[in-house]
Amino acid sequence: MDRSHILSVLVENRFGVLSKVSGLFASRGYNIKSLSVGETEDPTISRMTILVEGDDKIIEQVKKQLNKMIDTVKVIDFVGKKSIDKELCFLKINTKGKEKSEILTIASIFKSEVIDIGTRSLTLQICAQTDKINDFLKLLQPFGILEISRSGVVAISDDEK
Amino acid sequence: MEMTGAKILIESLKKEGVNTVFGYPGGSVIPIFDALYGDKELKLILPRHEQAGGHAADAYSRATGKPGVVIATSGPGATNITTALATAYLDSVPLVAFTGQVKQTLIGTDAFQEADITGITYPVTKYNYLVKDVKDLARIIKEAFYIAKSGRPGPVLVDIPVDVSNAKCEFIYPEKIQLRTYNPNYEGHPKQIKKALQMIQESKQPVIIAGGGIIWSNASAELKEFADKSGIPVTTTLMGLGAVPSDYPNYLGMPGMHGTVYANYSIMDADLLIAIGMRFDDRVTGKVDEFAPNAKIIHIDIDPASIGKILNAHLPIVGDAKNVLSQLNKEIQKADISEWINKINNWKKDYPLTYLPKGNEIKPQFVLETINKLTAGKKTIFTTEVGQHQMWSAQFLKLDRPRQFLTSGGLGTMGYGFPAAIGAQVAYPDALVIGIAGDGSFQMNLQELATVKNYNLPVKIVILNNMYLGMVRQWQELFYDKRYSATCLARDASCPLECSGESCIKYFPDFVKLADAYGIKGYRITKKEEVESVLKKALIEDQDAVLLDIHISREENVMPMVAAGHPINNIIQKYE
Numbered sequence: 001m002d003r004s005h006i007l008s009v010l011v012e013n014r015f016g017v018l019s020k021v022s023g024l025f026a027s028r029g030y031n032i033k034s035l036s037v038g039e040t041e042d043p044t045i046s047r048m049t050i051l052v053e054g055d056d057k058i059i060e061q062v063k064k065q066l067n068k069m070i071d072t073v074k075v076i077d078f079v080g081k082k083s084i085d086k087e088l089c090f091l092k093i094n095t096k097g098k099e100k101s102e103i104l105t106i107a108s109i110f111k112s113e114v115i116d117i118g119t120r121s122l123t124l125q126i127c128a129q130t131d132k133i134n135d136f137l138k139l140l141q142p143f144g145i146l147e148i149s150r151s152g153v154v155a156i157s158d159d160e161k
Numbered sequence: 162m163e164m165t166g167a168k169i170l171i172e173s174l175k176k177e178g179v180n181t182v183f184g185y186p187g188g189s190v191i192p193i194f195d196a197l198y199g200d201k202e203l204k205l206i207l208p209r210h211e212q213a214g215g216h217a218a219d220a221y222s223r224a225t226g227k228p229g230v231v232i233a234t235s236g237p238g239a240t241n242i243t244t245a246l247a248t249a250y251l252d253s254v255p256l257v258a259f260t261g262q263v264k265q266t267l268i269g270t271d272a273f274q275e276a277d278i279t280g281i282t283y284p285v286t287k288y289n290y291l292v293k294d295v296k297d298l299a300r301i302i303k304e305a306f307y308i309a310k311s312g313r314p315g316p317v318l319v320d321i322p323v324d325v326s327n328a329k330c331e332f333i334y335p336e337k338i339q340l341r342t343y344n345p346n347y348e349g350h351p352k353q354i355k356k357a358l359q360m361i362q363e364s365k366q367p368v369i370i371a372g373g374g375i376i377w378s379n380a381s382a383e384l385k386e387f388a389d390k391s392g393i394p395v396t397t398t399l400m401g402l403g404a405v406p407s408d409y410p411n412y413l414g415m416p417g418m419h420g421t422v423y424a425n426y427s428i429m430d431a432d433l434l435i436a437i438g439m440r441f442d443d444r445v446t447g448k449v450d451e452f453a454p455n456a457k458i459i460h461i462d463i464d465p466a467s468i469g470k471i472l473n474a475h476l477p478i479v480g481d482a483k484n485v486l487s488q489l490n491k492e493i494q495k496a497d498i499s500e501w502i503n504k505i506n507n508w509k510k511d512y513p514l515t516y517l518p519k520g521n522e523i524k525p526q527f528v529l530e531t532i533n534k535l536t537a538g539k540k541t542i543f544t545t546e547v548g549q550h551q552m553w554s555a556q557f558l559k560l561d562r563p564r565q566f567l568t569s570g571g572l573g574t575m576g577y578g579f580p581a582a583i584g585a586q587v588a589y590p591d592a593l594v595i596g597i598a599g600d601g602s603f604q605m606n607l608q609e610l611a612t613v614k615n616y617n618l619p620v621k622i623v624i625l626n627n628m629y630l631g632m633v634r635q636w637q638e639l640f641y642d643k644r645y646s647a648t649c650l651a652r653d654a655s656c657p658l659e660c661s662g663e664s665c666i667k668y669f670p671d672f673v674k675l676a677d678a679y680g681i682k683g684y685r686i687t688k689k690e691e692v693e694s695v696l697k698k699a700l701i702e703d704q705d706a707v708l709l710d711i712h713i714s715r716e717e718n719v720m721p722m723v724a725a726g727h728p729i730n731n732i733i734q735k736y737e
Contacts, residue, residue: 016291020283027284060469064465064466068466070342070343071342073342
């Protein structure tokens with residue numbers, strides 16, 4: 001059965017590594033749903049957070065192939081582990097000739113902020129889990145979404161309590 | 162001492178124990194070839210095509226177990242070795258390639274002879290580097306050799322911009338490798354070893370499938386000890402040929418598409434497969450869902466990603482074949498499987514590897530049997546191209562040791578075998594190196610006749626000439642209603658579309674004349690009664706390179722055969 005996995009892949013922070021990782025997914029036919037990359041507490045290491053969908057066998061292969069890469073320090077699969085994951089999303093909504101109050105009500109329920117406003121459009125920011133962002137976008141769809149920009153998921157392990 | 166990048170490369174190669182490089186010059190590697198000029202310790206072999214240089218270095222590696230080295234220039238020189246890298250990658254060969262690159266200020270500008278070779282070769286190398294600072298060069302070379310030969314071996318490419326080759330720095334060859342992210346596991350986990358022994362003890366119908374991992378970890382002796390002590394029958398994949406001698410009593414030959422009937426029947430009936438250093442390639446498994454339906458699988462491999470990729474292993478053991486087998490050998494007991502062995506021996510009796518003689522025609526299998534007879538007891542190395550002759554060779558040639566049979570298994574590269582024979586001969590000047598070829602494959606790298614001549618390499622080229630791209634023709638005959646699309650190499654404008662080809666007497670090109678043009682002796686054999694005498698003269702009596710053009714039965718098929726995607730006990734046995 002297919003399910004989404006968030007993989008945190010710690011890699012050497014060198015040029016070309018991102019293309020190697022994405023190339024591995026392409027050449028072996030695995031589908032990346034989202035990918036985000038950034039430096040970590042150790043500047044020689046970057047963290048790639050990859051959202052990938054597949055059955056257990058495929059995910060196992062993805063992890064093994066990622067581990068096999070010489071530049072990979074560590075691969076963490078957050079499925080079954082306590083973790084926090086969020087995504088940032090900007091969306092521009094067409095407001096021309098429309099009442100903004102309903103949009104703003106939905107936004108406030110979803111803890112979304114207005115970050116820009118113009119004569120014909122309004123830009124919202126939401127930082128939430130991927131599913132919640134998908135719900136939010138669905139609700140706003142009827143108002144006319146002009147543009148969406150999503151960061152991809154980032155995740156971190158939960159602190160022990 | 163301060164030296165140029167080019168000189169650092171040469172000195173680093175010596176530190177790695179390299180004494181032979183295959184290299185083709187060009188603009189971006191002139192400094193490197195200049196540093197090689199007149200060097201007494203490094204022998205430079207100039208092929209006539211970079212691809213052939215890559216294959217020769219690959220075969221040098223397969224024959225010796227040491228990394229082979231190829232040097233090519235930027236752009237087309239580098240792209241020409243891509244096939245050689247892919248060939249080495251799929252067969253886990255520690256080939257180390259050095260390419261020139263345009264100077265760094267020109268990278269990314271579509272400069273003359275610029276190609277992003279690290280980008281191009283990433284999917285077909287174990288690792289690759291673009292060197293940006295001469296100070297990193299020695300460390301990178303050290304790492305490249307270490308990565309190539311450790312763990313599951315594989316090709317590594319180092320791309321060196323010409324300004325790095327020309328820049329100078331202090332040469333210090335690092336003593337230690339520091340790679341925090343790469344640490345292959347060599348020892349099998351003791352718990353898993355214990356479980357394996359238990360599974361073997363409980364098994365009634367076990368089979369060992371040994372692959373190229375046995376060859377690369379030098380585990381032939383350990384494998385033989387394991388098979389001797391346990392009495393379990395052994396089949397070897399194409400890459401594992403030679404891991405046990407062909408005449409080993411419990412040997413089943415090769416499994417899979419053109420494997421022996423008894424190897425395939427044994428696998429399909431087995432209750433336990435002990436897979437060592439092999440990766441369940443589709444040419445071995447046939448239809449995966451119906452492969453070995455009753456068998457539990459113990460999968461031993463140094464590459465964790467090979468385990469569970471195609472088939473789930475009931476017991477995975479990550480480790481080096483030599484170590485894991487040694488661990489197993491300490492406690493392995495004779496298996497109580499005499500009934501199983503009887504069953505297999507009956508299959509061996511009922512379905513031997515065979516062929517039908519046909520009048521005065523020269524059957525390729527007969528040629529190979531004659532070669533066996535003539536070369537018995539000699540230090541022989543065989544190389545092959547890809548296609549029918551390759552499978553006949555895998556089936557019929559008698560091997561007595563590992564690293565004796567060099568062939569492109571995974572990628573199936575036509576044009577591999579001839580340069581491979583050159584690489585093997587360079588590695589072992591005294592060995593009898595025989596390159597078995599088809600007429601199609603040979604023409605993919607025939608320019609290397611010049612290399613053979615220039616370096617006085619006594620390689621023997623045996624062309625099993627049927628004027629066809631025979632393996633594809635065989636598929637067309639069996640599965641495409643004999644529509645011989647683009648497989649007859651004699652076809653010209655005067656030929657009718659539908660042509661059985663059987664009585665055709667056109668032979669093209671004239672391989673004997675071709676050899677002559679390069680100053681190499683060539684003999685043509687068209688009669689069965691000439692086969693032994695001419696082979697004897699060419700392979701045994703003559704001390705020089707010889708090309709043999711042997712006109713074999715045009716439409717002989719490789720049998721037995723399992724059609725692609727079928728279960729491996731669904732075997733075609735059509736002997737004509």
